Amino acid sequence: MKILSREQIYKGDKLTAERQNISSTDLMERAGMQIFNWLHLRMQGAQVPVHVFCGIGNNGGDGLVIARHLTTHGYHVKTYVVNYSDKRSKDFLINYERIKQTTKDWPILLDAESELPAIAKEDIIIDAVFGIGLNRPAANWVKTLFQHFRASKAFTLAVDIPSGLYTDKVPEDEQGVVWAGHTLSFQSPKLIFFLPDTAKYTAQWEVLDIGIDLEYLYHLNTQANLIGKHEVLTWYKPREKFSHKGSFGHALIVGGSYGKIGAVSLASHAALASGAGLVTAYVPKCGYIPLQTALPEVMVITDDKEEYLSNITFNITPTVIGLGMGMGVHETSTKALEAFLQQNNTPLVIDADAINILAAQQDLLALLPEQTILTPHPKELERLVGPWQDDFDKLKKVSELSKKYNLIVVVKGANTITVYHENYYVNSTGNPGLATAGTGDVLTGVITGIMAQGYDPLISAIFGIYLHGKSADLQVEDYAYQSMVASHIIEGLGAAYLDLFRQPEQPEQETNEGQQ
Incomplete structure (x- = not known):
């Protein structure tokens, strides 16, 4: 709308x-x-x-x-x-x-x-x-x-x-x-x-x-648009009968550190559940057993270091890379990210600590591929663009960042707004049940999984945010706001997809029986 x-x-x-x-x-x-x-x-x-x-x-x-x-x-x-x-x-x-x-x-x-x-x-x-x-x-x-x-x-x-x-x-x-x-x-x-x-x-x-x-x-043409089911449904790509896992891309999820492997686990699982054909996680060695145990569908590549990332190198060709969740801002990890960005040409979805590193070293922003998606939470966003006076000033600052580096920036909130250059895409789904640890990691995984399937980066961000919020809206009926956890959002993604094709319930037809 x-x-x-x-x-x-x-x-x-x-x-x-x-x-x-x-x-x-x-x-x-x-x-x-x-x-x-x-x-x-x-x-x-x-x-x-x-x-x-x-x-x-x-x-x-x-x-x-x-x-x-x-x-x-x-x-x-x-x-x-x-x-x-x-x-x-x-x-x-x-x-x-x-x-x-x-x-x-x-x-x-x-x-x-x-x-x-x-x-x-x-x-x-x-x-x-x-x-x-x-x-x-x-x-x-x-x-x-x-x-x-x-x-x-x-x-x-x-x-x-x-x-x-x-x-x-x-x-x-x-x-x-x-x-x-x-x-x-x-x-x-x-x-x-x-x-x-x-x-x-x-x-x-x-x-x-x-x-x-x-x-x-x-x-x-309006600067702002409200995104609902009818807008998202026009972008949905049905699957061909003879398609296979290679038809839907290979998502690589990079992140994690000792005690924070769960962030990568959530993002990897979400990438699969949102439709990526293949998902590989790149983590420190401490993440190998947890990931292989928790997610048998996900392949795992490990770094040389045990507790944090030190050298982001791999021998696969991913379609898209989701990067940053749980990786920390250790000096070695910071240098590893800088070296990776200098040689990377693969589309990126960047979250969490990788955004904190970019905020501290803003010259690295120039190394990002065009239409890289950033998914900061409010404090990470403030580190990235500086403090703002009010919401209009915030959107202005984000718009300026987006135009300068040709980035897509997700401004999270009750109505998450995706900013691309001067345009705002306001999400209509979601609820306070999302205010819990790990839902941001899930969102990054969902966007990465959608992008792996060949969707345009901007549409991937908007579509992923909608599905993420819709899953929460459906799951809250069973779990309530207080008891919802991030993994519930992953469980609800299938229902969120199906809801795209569900017609609104019609009111029951009134009859005159017994009144004649």
């Missing part, structure tokens, strides 16, 4: 009005009706007080449309205009006149001198104060109003975006932002729904189709 920028949303609105021969007021009516329909379906006429807070721009106009339709359908509605400026948008004024013609209970004007309206915990708040065009912090009295919303503990529904949020930066003061229980976003989700600094402002979100011109959306 494409994640549109503010400018692309504005352009889409304008083109839609032109191509469909409708006014911007008609488009606003359509958007407001969609939210009313969403509410009406769930409320079914319930007489819960609904407080609709409208700004004086187009977001406020949407709120007035919602309030008008709620009123004409008999709901208990209280409408407020948050008068934060002397300027009003044309469509706001049109809908202000329409609601005055609909009900004798005209909207209540709120300003800095107004008392805060009474809101009970059982009430509903609809936030339509600020839209995506916000470019400065709210006035103090508006912040107080937003804090009043939160203190009421009433269910808060945000129209398009929680008021006080920007589309392209983190707000300076969280007290100046509406904390929504649910956000109904028009046509496209907003990038801020997926970033740790800003996702907290809406517990849930949902996209409503308001009929933006399909041709415009189809040809639109």
